[in-house]
Amino acid sequence: MGKIMVQRIFLGFLLQLITLCAADLNRLNIWPMPVSVRYGHQSLYLGKNFVLKTEGTKYADVSGILKDGFSRLLDVVKAAHVIELNFSHFDPSLLLQGIHVVILSPDDELQHGVDESYKLLVPMNPKPVYAHLEAQTVYGALHGLQTFSQVCQFNFTSRVIEVRQVPWIIIDQPRFSYRGLLIDTSRHYQPLPMIKRVIDSMVYAKLNVLHWHIVDSQSFPLEIPSYPKIWDGAYSIAERYTMADAAEIVRQLCSEKRN
Numbered sequence: 001m002g003k004i005m006v007q008r009i010f011l012g013f014l015l016q017l018i019t020l021c022a023a024d025l026n027r028l029n030i031w032p033m034p035v036s037v038r039y040g041h042q043s044l045y046l047g048k049n050f051v052l053k054t055e056g057t058k059y060a061d062v063s064g065i066l067k068d069g070f071s072r073l074l075d076v077v078k079a080a081h082v083i084e085l086n087f088s089h090f091d092p093s094l095l096l097q098g099i100h101v102v103i104l105s106p107d108d109e110l111q112h113g114v115d116e117s118y119k120l121l122v123p124m125n126p127k128p129v130y131a132h133l134e135a136q137t138v139y140g141a142l143h144g145l146q147t148f149s150q151v152c153q154f155n156f157t158s159r160v161i162e163v164r165q166v167p168w169i170i171i172d173q174p175r176f177s178y179r180g181l182l183i184d185t186s187r188h189y190q191p192l193p194m195i196k197r198v199i200d201s202m203v204y205a206k207l208n209v210l211h212w213h214i215v216d217s218q219s220f221p222l223e224i225p226s227y228p229k230i231w232d233g234a235y236s237i238a239e240r241y242t243m244a245d246a247a248e249i250v251r252q253l254c255s256e257k258r259n
Contacts, residue, residue: 117173180209
């Protein structure tokens with residue numbers, strides 16, 4: 001009886017520990033949840049001139065993929081908020097001056113199976129204060145920038161972008177190489193702004209494949225210049241896509257995949 005009782009107590013304690021850990025992880029606003037996450041209980045703040053550093057990287061960024069991804073990070077983090085903190089009266093050791101990105105591969109060829117892993121570190125009290133992001137490819141670095149944006153939030157009291165639960169140590173890579181989403185606009189017409197918002201949301205969630213089901217026997221809303229009457233099969237005149245519309249969506253999709 002004594003041995004059985006000890007086993008029950010141990011299993012009960014283990015169950016409580018797992019429950020507490022799961023509850024603690026559920027408080028993290030990171031999606032999808034990284035492979036490994038460690039964090040603390042302190043806070044840092046984004047400096048007024050938050051910059052991108054690339055010293056030591058092997059990736060030249062000739063096409064501006066990383067630069068555009070960093071600009072997107074700033075847009076997502078600021079979310080149109082007005083930063084009102086007087087940085088001149090703020091402790092410099094609490095201000096993140098930027099993020100230092102090191103990419104180990106010079107290649108930016110985008111194909112199925114590309115290495116999308118990354119390591120993100122937000123240390124406490126280094127001098128100067130920089131977040132550090134290391135990835136094998138630029139695409140892993142872009143995922144790391146998205147994760148960094150998710151640990152930032154606007155503080156409505158101090159009116160500054162805050163990084164809570166510092167220090168962060170995040171190691172991550174996708175569980176699945178194919179992470180897709182289907183839009184069926186042949187049966188359920190969606191306006192272009194809605195499709196663009198879907199593409200943006202895919203980037204935030206680190207998805208990498210969009211299947212656009214644009215035509216079907218029920219509805220053919222796509223313009224084909226060589227067959228000018230074929231899009232008469234759309235549900236209505238207003239529920240059609242011109243070739244320019246389709247090209248715009250493809251351009252945005254390609255841009256978002258790279259950014």
